[in-house]
Amino acid sequence: MRIAMIMNGFPEISEKFLINQVSGLLEAGIDLDIYAAVRPSGSMRHFAAERYGMYDRTRYTRAARSTKTRVLDAPRLILSNFWSNPVAATRALSTKRYATAARNLKTLYFLEAFGKERYDIVHCHFGPNGLTGSFLKDSGIAKALIVTFHGSDINSYPSRHGTNVFRYLYERADLITANTSFTKGKLVANGCPEGKIAILPVGLRMEEYEFPKERVSRDEATLLTVGRLVEKKGHRYLMDALPSLRTRFSALRWRIIGDGPFMNVLRDHAKELGVSEIVSFEGTKNDQDVAAAYMSSTVFVLPSVTATDGDMEGQGLVIQEAQASRLPVVSTLHNGIPDGLLDGRSGILVPEKDSPALADAIGRLLSDKDLRETYGNAGRDFVAETYDIPLLTKRTVDLYESCITS
Structure with a gap:
C-alpha cells in the first residue's frame, strides 16, 4: 500500500x-x-x-x-x-x-x-x-x-x-x-x-534511552524541563517554587532546554526572585544532548497549564522520554498528561498553577533516593509496554x- x-x-x-x-x-x-x-x-x-x-x-x-x-x-x-x-x-x-x-x-x-x-x-x-x-x-x-x-x-x-x-x-x-x-x-x-x-x-525508541549504569551519573539536586518556552508549559510556576526549595536543597539547579517567546519573561522573573544563578537557559539541543541531560538529572518537571488563549499540552512525549531514562517525573493534572505516567508510581501529579504543590512533590523526590529509583524503574517499564x-x-x-x- x-x-x-x-x-x-x-x-x-x-x-x-x-x-x-x-x-x-x-x-x-x-x-x-x-x-x-x-x-x-x-x-x-x-x-x-x-x-x-x-x-x-x-x-x-x-x-x-x-x-x-x-x-x-x-x-x-x-x-x-x-x-x-x-x-x-x-x-x-x-x-x-x-x-x-x-x-x-x-x-x-x-x-x-x-x-x-x-x-x-x-x-x-x-x-x-x-x-x-x-x-x-x-x-x-x-x-x-x-x-x-x-x-x-x-x-x-x-x-x-x-x-x-x-x-x-x-x-x-x-x-x-x-x-x-x-x-x-x-x-x-x-x-x-x-x-x-x-x-x-x-x-519513542527505548534503545535511545538505555544507558549503562556506569555511564549514569545523577546530579544531587538537578531539575530538568524540556520544551518550548511558551505559556502552556508553565515554567513560571516552577520558578515560583524555587526559593522555598533552595532553602532545603543547597545544590538545587534547574536546567531548561528549549527556546521560545517567553525566554526574556522567564529570565526577568528569575532575577526578580533572586534565583538566576541556579536557573540555566540552555536553548534548543539535539537528540543526543537531550538524552545526556536526562541521564544526568535528578527529577524531570513539566508544570503544564492551560494558556490564556485556551492552548493546552498535548501528550507531552518528553514525560515518556524522561521515564524511559529512569527519571522520576513531577507534572500537572492537565489535559492528557495523566495518561502518560503512573501517578504515585512513576511520578507525581499536582494541580495546575500550584507552586507550593510543585515544591512539595519535588522535595519528596529530592529527599529520597530510594523513592527516585523505584519511580524511575517503574516508569521505564511502563513506557516500554506502552510507547x-x-x-x-x-x-x-x-x-x-x-x-x-x-
Whole structure:
C-alpha cells in the first residue's frame, strides 16, 4: 500500500515524535512519501531523520510561511493548477468545505505538490492539515483519509477559526486518531463521531534511552524541563517554587532546554526572585544532548497549564522520554498528561498553577533516593509496554490495513 503523510514543517527539531513514527513505518517496509508545507525552521538537523533519509524523502510545497508572500504567489499558483487540473483547482477554493486550508491556499499548494501521484491513504498530522487531506480525498488523489490530532489543534484551533471548522473533515475522514483520551473527549465534544476515533499515542525508541549504569551519573539536586518556552508549559510556576526549595536543597539547579517567546519573561522573573544563578537557559539541543541531560538529572518537571488563549499540552512525549531514562517525573493534572505516567508510581501529579504543590512533590523526590529509583524503574517499564515505537508501528499498520479493507 502507498501512504502519503502530510506535515507542516518537517522534520522540525521540536517534533521528534513525527520522526519516530516515520522511522518505524519505514522499518516496517511501508511505501511512504512525506509531504510538508514548508521546510523546517532553523538549521539544526535530526540525527534520526538523516539516518533514515527523511530529508531526501520529503517533498516540500512552494508555500511561503509569510501570508503576504503567498498572496503575491496566488496568480501563479491558481493558473498553474487550473491548467493541469481545472476541476480539482476549482474545488480547492471551497472555503465551506476546506475552511482555512482553502483560505490560506494550502489546498492548491498541495495539489501542485502531489501532481499525478496517487495513494491508498493520505495520513495528515494535525487537524488543520486534515482539511487539506479532505480535499485530496475528494479529488481522487487518495482513496482513504486518516487524520491525527495532537492536542493544540482541537484545544484552541476551533475557538480561533470557528466551532465547525473541522465538521467536513469529520465527515470525510475514514479514521481519526487521538494521542490521549483527553484529546478524544475534546474531539467528540466538537462533533466528531466517537466510532471514528482510535487512541494512538506518539512514541519513542527505548534503545535511545538505555544507558549503562556506569555511564549514569545523577546530579544531587538537578531539575530538568524540556520544551518550548511558551505559556502552556508553565515554567513560571516552577520558578515560583524555587526559593522555598533552595532553602532545603543547597545544590538545587534547574536546567531548561528549549527556546521560545517567553525566554526574556522567564529570565526577568528569575532575577526578580533572586534565583538566576541556579536557573540555566540552555536553548534548543539535539537528540543526543537531550538524552545526556536526562541521564544526568535528578527529577524531570513539566508544570503544564492551560494558556490564556485556551492552548493546552498535548501528550507531552518528553514525560515518556524522561521515564524511559529512569527519571522520576513531577507534572500537572492537565489535559492528557495523566495518561502518560503512573501517578504515585512513576511520578507525581499536582494541580495546575500550584507552586507550593510543585515544591512539595519535588522535595519528596529530592529527599529520597530510594523513592527516585523505584519511580524511575517503574516508569521505564511502563513506557516500554506502552510507547515503544515497534509496538505503536504495528498498531499503525493495522489501522492502515483496516482502512483499506473497509
